[in-house]
Amino acid sequence: MALIVHKYGGTSMGSTERIRNVAKRVAKWARAGHQMVVVPSAMSGETNRLLALAKDLAPPRPDTAYNRELDMLAATGEQASSALLAIALQAEGLEAVSYAGWQVPIKTNSAYTKARIESIDDQKVRADLAAGRVVIVTGFQGVDDAGNITTLGRGGSDTSAVAVAAAMKADECLIYTDVDGVYTTDPRIVPEARRLHTVSFEEMLEMASMGSKVLQIRSVEFAGKYKVPMRVLSSFTPWDIDLGEEARSGTLITFEEDEQMEQAVVSGIAFNRDEAKVSVLGVPDKPGIAYQILGAVADANIEVDVIIQNVSKDGKTDFSFTVHRNDYARTIDLLKDKVVPALGAQEVAGDAKICKVSIVGIGMRSHVGIASKMFRALSEEGINIQMISTSEIKTSVVIDEKYMELAVRALHRAFDLDQA
Amino acid sequence: MALIVHKYGGTSMGSTERIRNVAKRVAKWARAGHQMVVVPSAMSGETNRLLALAKDLAPPRPDTAYNRELDMLAATGEQASSALLAIALQAEGLEAVSYAGWQVPIKTNSAYTKARIESIDDQKVRADLAAGRVVIVTGFQGVDDAGNITTLGRGGSDTSAVAVAAAMKADECLIYTDVDGVYTTDPRIVPEARRLHTVSFEEMLEMASMGSKVLQIRSVEFAGKYKVPMRVLSSFTPWDIDLGEEARSGTLITFEEDEQMEQAVVSGIAFNRDEAKVSVLGVPDKPGIAYQILGAVADANIEVDVIIQNVSKDGKTDFSFTVHRNDYARTIDLLKDKVVPALGAQEVAGDAKICKVSIVGIGMRSHVGIASKMFRALSEEGINIQMISTSEIKTSVVIDEKYMELAVRALHRAFDLDQA
Numbered sequence: 001m002a003l004i005v006h007k008y009g010g011t012s013m014g015s016t017e018r019i020r021n022v023a024k025r026v027a028k029w030a031r032a033g034h035q036m037v038v039v040p041s042a043m044s045g046e047t048n049r050l051l052a053l054a055k056d057l058a059p060p061r062p063d064t065a066y067n068r069e070l071d072m073l074a075a076t077g078e079q080a081s082s083a084l085l086a087i088a089l090q091a092e093g094l095e096a097v098s099y100a101g102w103q104v105p106i107k108t109n110s111a112y113t114k115a116r117i118e119s120i121d122d123q124k125v126r127a128d129l130a131a132g133r134v135v136i137v138t139g140f141q142g143v144d145d146a147g148n149i150t151t152l153g154r155g156g157s158d159t160s161a162v163a164v165a166a167a168m169k170a171d172e173c174l175i176y177t178d179v180d181g182v183y184t185t186d187p188r189i190v191p192e193a194r195r196l197h198t199v200s201f202e203e204m205l206e207m208a209s210m211g212s213k214v215l216q217i218r219s220v221e222f223a224g225k226y227k228v229p230m231r232v233l234s235s236f237t238p239w240d241i242d243l244g245e246e247a248r249s250g251t252l253i254t255f256e257e258d259e260q261m262e263q264a265v266v267s268g269i270a271f272n273r274d275e276a277k278v279s280v281l282g283v284p285d286k287p288g289i290a291y292q293i294l295g296a297v298a299d300a301n302i303e304v305d306v307i308i309q310n311v312s313k314d315g316k317t318d319f320s321f322t323v324h325r326n327d328y329a330r331t332i333d334l335l336k337d338k339v340v341p342a343l344g345a346q347e348v349a350g351d352a353k354i355c356k357v358s359i360v361g362i363g364m365r366s367h368v369g370i371a372s373k374m375f376r377a378l379s380e381e382g383i384n385i386q387m388i389s390t391s392e393i394k395t396s397v398v399i400d401e402k403y404m405e406l407a408v409r410a411l412h413r414a415f416d417l418d419q420a
Numbered sequence: 421m422a423l424i425v426h427k428y429g430g431t432s433m434g435s436t437e438r439i440r441n442v443a444k445r446v447a448k449w450a451r452a453g454h455q456m457v458v459v460p461s462a463m464s465g466e467t468n469r470l471l472a473l474a475k476d477l478a479p480p481r482p483d484t485a486y487n488r489e490l491d492m493l494a495a496t497g498e499q500a501s502s503a504l505l506a507i508a509l510q511a512e513g514l515e516a517v518s519y520a521g522w523q524v525p526i527k528t529n530s531a532y533t534k535a536r537i538e539s540i541d542d543q544k545v546r547a548d549l550a551a552g553r554v555v556i557v558t559g560f561q562g563v564d565d566a567g568n569i570t571t572l573g574r575g576g577s578d579t580s581a582v583a584v585a586a587a588m589k590a591d592e593c594l595i596y597t598d599v600d601g602v603y604t605t606d607p608r609i610v611p612e613a614r615r616l617h618t619v620s621f622e623e624m625l626e627m628a629s630m631g632s633k634v635l636q637i638r639s640v641e642f643a644g645k646y647k648v649p650m651r652v653l654s655s656f657t658p659w660d661i662d663l664g665e666e667a668r669s670g671t672l673i674t675f676e677e678d679e680q681m682e683q684a685v686v687s688g689i690a691f692n693r694d695e696a697k698v699s700v701l702g703v704p705d706k707p708g709i710a711y712q713i714l715g716a717v718a719d720a721n722i723e724v725d726v727i728i729q730n731v732s733k734d735g736k737t738d739f740s741f742t743v744h745r746n747d748y749a750r751t752i753d754l755l756k757d758k759v760v761p762a763l764g765a766q767e768v769a770g771d772a773k774i775c776k777v778s779i780v781g782i783g784m785r786s787h788v789g790i791a792s793k794m795f796r797a798l799s800e801e802g803i804n805i806q807m808i809s810t811s812e813i814k815t816s817v818v819i820d821e822k823y824m825e826l827a828v829r830a831l832h833r834a835f836d837l838d839q840a
Contacts, residue, residue, distance in 0.1 A: 016476040023477075053504055056436040057443075058511035065517065066510055072518055073503035076496035083493035084473055090486055091478035097485065098492055102522070103567055147523055 007161035042077025067112035102143035155216035166226035192418035282346025427581035443508035462497025487532035522563035575636035586646035612838035702766025
């Protein structure tokens with residue numbers, strides 16, 4: 001008997017028919033003897049419907065009073081779907097009870113619309129589990145110290161589920177979603193892409209942050225911090241598939257390197273074509289230039305991804321970074337108007353038609369020559385590398401966007417990712 | 421400057437356009453210097469939509485676990501409309517904050533789906549008012565001692581508003597609704613029916629319980645208990661009508677008899693055609709017969725309205741009462757099968773084609789001859805009276821239902837109700 005947390009997304013909760021299927025699946029687990037906590041999202045479309053009503057009344061504003069009410073509003077979606085799931089479970093003959101975030105309570109800070117979980121009281125939930133009940137905890141929301149309802153931001157139900165699993169010291173947190181796991185890369189680009197049976201927490205972080213939008217990245221950070229075993233699996237399998245088979249499906253995100261398992265050097269190929277590169281060229285090389293450039297960018301609320309500064313030559317250096325493509329024009333203007341004159345730099349250059357391709361793998365830590373193998377594979381395809389950036393478990397290159405698919409396929413093949 | 425509570429029904433909150441109008445109306449009151457607390461219902465149709473989803477998952481059951489989840493579900497409707505109203509008020513340039521029942525808190529007992537308010541903490545609301553905020557409190561809901569969400573039953577928002585007004589010692593509680601006040605009788609039957617400028621609490625109770633479905637009767641009881649001045653007025657007037665005019669519109673439900681005002685003897689004519697009469701004839705007159713008859717009826721969960729027992733003759737008496745028409749056949753069967761044999765009564769008779777017509781007026785207390793004036797007016801129209809029942813401020817007769825409109829019109833005229 002294990003303590004298991006299930007998380008179901010809005011699509012899985014999208015109609016009473018689907019809620020009934022979720023209930024049947026949860027009932028199967030409960031009848032197998034597991035203690036079950038379920039974290040549902042709002043019914044699909046509901047959060048958007050509610051926020052559209054708010055937007056119709058007043059255009060979004062950054063102020064606290066407005067955001068407090070947005071959270072009051074949006075939190076109703078999960079409260080309703082949780083109550084409905086409890087009713088569906090009761091119809092299955094199980095005892096079930098639902099709790100809103102404030103009832104658990106799930107304590108957060110007061111950053112409305114993007115709150116962070118600070119603590120979860122497990123007493124109430126544990127008492128219900130001990131009494132043989134399935135416990136449903138609303139995703140996406142919590143309560144601050146003053147008793148105001150807060151929400152965790154889009155996709156926050158993943159984080160809720162992991163946080164609840166951490167607080168309950170659950171044996172596993174199963175995230176049911178519309179994909180059946182984490183892949184070596186996007187199967188739409190590489191048909192040979194394989195589902196990973198396991199992926200390390202660090203790899204998952206790199207994959208998630210680079211556009212493999214399977215999980216909300218904060219939920220992975222949370223899982224990593226509290227070492228919650230987390231599984232991504234499909235909610236589209238029939239609810240009555242064999243429980244053992246279901247429990248082994250999807251991708252398990254692990255936190256301990258399994259000694260018995262030969263770790264693949266590279267686990268996956270991530271990519272992102274939403275970026276643009278910007279360079280400030282001929283910057284006099286003196287202390288503080290990185291701050292002067294990036295400080296101005298940050299002040300304008302522009303997020304920066306890759307940052308590169310090469311060694312200087314003749315007392316001058318070139319400073320490059322990437323931003324979201326939507327921020328490209330604004331970044332160039334900002335640099336030309338303010339930063340270049342202040343720094344005495346020569347010029348600003350940039351390109352919005354680029355993409356970033358990365359190889360990710362925890363095995364890279366202990367293997368040499370991985371980066372050079374990557375560069376060779378790209379050069380054999382005639383792909384020019386514009387920027388390189390590396391971390392312990394990731395090597396990224398910026399290339400012309402027109403080569404993206406070619407590069408992903410070449411790297412997938414070069415690192416034998418299409419072989420089980 | 422006064423402390424005013426406004427209550428808006430689901431129709432008034434039915435769309436963002438209507439919510440915007442509510443906000444403009446509330447803003448007008450706030451700008452005139454009043455401290456404002458607003459209690460909105462859910463957007464019209466929302467509660468039904470939510471409960472239909474629940475019903476689709478599981479047929480309604482009387483058990484506590486199910487009803488607890490129904491309340492979790494239904495309470496979201498008011499939480500959402502309250503947050504939307506806060507946003508609309510902010511868009512009007514006011515500071516506004518919304519609270520769910522549990523945040524105030526509005527404490528209730530644990531009778532899910534029909535909870536009773538036990539206490540309201542006014543501290544939070546008072547602090548916000550003092551800080552110049554409009555405070556929105558969700559109608560229809562509260563929280564029990566264990567922290568479960570409860571709802572007050574259909575129409576419960578009226579009760580919420582009055583209870584909040586009582587807790588805040590508000591100067592007046594304005595119930596905005598789709599009628600423009602309380603009438604001397606139903607204008608669909610008597611075109612000359614007049615709106616009452618004031619009606620006493622006791623009269624309103626009699627009117628409400630007899631089918632003038634303007635207000636939830638519990639809200640009137642609550643208002644009476646705590647002496648909350650309560651006004652029923654139309655939400656269909658333009659939001660920008662003169663505040664003084666609006667403040668005098670509708671019908672004020674009062675608790676102190678105004679000495680300066682000549683109290684009308686009869687304030688209104690109420691009627692109800694949903695009843696049926698039942699008689700147990702020839703009952704041996706001995707102690708306990710009323711209990712033996714009505715106890716059996718009550719045990720079968722049948723509600724009784726008028727009850728009449730006349731003096732006995734030859735040691736036998738006749739015992740009559742009225743029940744809801746839907747319960748008629750069941751009541752007759754029950755009496756024939758169980759009560760008549762046990763009592764040794766002669767027979768059971770009844771008639772479902774009856775109606776009850778009442779004159780209501782606090783002035784009846786101190787005026788003689790009111791009832792006889794009523795009976796004369798009916799006899800002049802050739803209407804036979806089948807049963808009579810009286811209270812301090814009400815005289816009701818049961819007559820053939822085909823005479824209902826005729827009786828109402830005759831009484832309306834006889835008591836000069838069509839004259840201002």
